[in-house]
Amino acid sequence: MKEIGNLKLLSEKKYSRFPACRTIFIDDKTKVIIDPGADENILRNILKNNTIDIVLNTHYHFDHICNNFLFSKSKIFINEIESVCFKDRTNIPKKVGAYEVRGQQGIDDWLKYTKDPNSEQTPYSPSRNHKWVLSTQRLDGIYHNEQVFNFGSTEMKIIATPGHSAGFSCLLFPNEGAIYSGDIDLTLWGPWYHGTDSDIQDFIDSANKIAKFNVDFFITAHEIGVVTREDFRENLRDYLSIIDRRDIKILNQLENGPLTLEQIRDYGLLYGGPKFLIDPWVFNWETVGIRKHLERLEDKGKIIKENGNYYLK
Numbered sequence: 001m002k003e004i005g006n007l008k009l010l011s012e013k014k015y016s017r018f019p020a021c022r023t024i025f026i027d028d029k030t031k032v033i034i035d036p037g038a039d040e041n042i043l044r045n046i047l048k049n050n051t052i053d054i055v056l057n058t059h060y061h062f063d064h065i066c067n068n069f070l071f072s073k074s075k076i077f078i079n080e081i082e083s084v085c086f087k088d089r090t091n092i093p094k095k096v097g098a099y100e101v102r103g104q105q106g107i108d109d110w111l112k113y114t115k116d117p118n119s120e121q122t123p124y125s126p127s128r129n130h131k132w133v134l135s136t137q138r139l140d141g142i143y144h145n146e147q148v149f150n151f152g153s154t155e156m157k158i159i160a161t162p163g164h165s166a167g168f169s170c171l172l173f174p175n176e177g178a179i180y181s182g183d184i185d186l187t188l189w190g191p192w193y194h195g196t197d198s199d200i201q202d203f204i205d206s207a208n209k210i211a212k213f214n215v216d217f218f219i220t221a222h223e224i225g226v227v228t229r230e231d232f233r234e235n236l237r238d239y240l241s242i243i244d245r246r247d248i249k250i251l252n253q254l255e256n257g258p259l260t261l262e263q264i265r266d267y268g269l270l271y272g273g274p275k276f277l278i279d280p281w282v283f284n285w286e287t288v289g290i291r292k293h294l295e296r297l298e299d300k301g302k303i304i305k306e307n308g309n310y311y312l313k
C-alpha cells in the first residue's frame, strides 16, 4: 500500500483499470474513503479494522461509486451537480449517453437490467451491473466547489474540474502536497468525454487548471498512480494531444467523401475498432464522442454539415 502522509492508496492488481479505480483511504481522526472502486476484498478488509465516517465520490461513474454499498454506516457525499443521480436514477442514463442515443428505451432498458442481480452482463462495460442500484440508494451530503474539509490533520479542498463529467471534481490535499486528479488519468487510452454531460474543451481547461497547482504529487484514478508534478505536466501534453489525433482520424475518414455521424461512428475510431460497439454502452459512448468531435471540428472550421452529412471544408 502506497502512502502519502495520511493518504493510503488502495490500488488494484490490474493497475486499477476500468471498471475498477484507485481508492484513497484517509486514515485520520475522521476516516474517509474516496471513490470506492478498489477490489471489494481490499475494502472489506479496511472496514474490518476501521469505522469509515465518510465515503466521497468524485463523480457518478460506475468505477468510482460501485462499492458505496459496502459502507452502510458511512455518510455518502457527491458533488451538487451529480447528486441528482442518487435522488432519481434515471439521471444516470441521461448523463451517460444512453438517452441521447436510444431515447426512452435507453433509460427503460437500463432500469430493467440493473434492477436484476442476475442480468446478463455486456462485454466491455458495467452497464447492467446491479451495483449501480445498490450503490446509489442513499446520499447523505453534497459538496461544493472550493469547499474545504478537515479530517484531523488532513485538509481537503474540492476543485471543480468539469469536462470528464459535468460535476467531476479533483481533490487538493495541501498538507500532503498532493492532488487526486481522478480521471484526468494520463492513460495511453486518452481522455474520456463520451457522456452527454461531458465537454471536450472543459476537459482540456480542467486538466490545465490542476497542472498549475504547485503540489509534489498527482494521484490518478487509473493505471499510473502517483506521479511528480514535473511528470504530470509533461505526460499531460501527450495525453491531451490524443484529442487532436482523434480529430485527425475523423478528418482522414472524410477524405474519401462525406459521411453521416452514424457512418463515422461505425468505424469505432475512438474505442479502437467496430468490435467494441457490440456493447450497447460502448456504442453510445462512441456515438456521443464522435458527435462532440464533429461539433469541435465544425467550430474550428475544418468541416461543414449539410443534410446530415459531414464534408471536409
Ligand SMILES: [Zn+2]
Pocket (backbone or CB within 6 Å): 059, 061, 064, 164, 183
Ligand atoms: Zn469517470
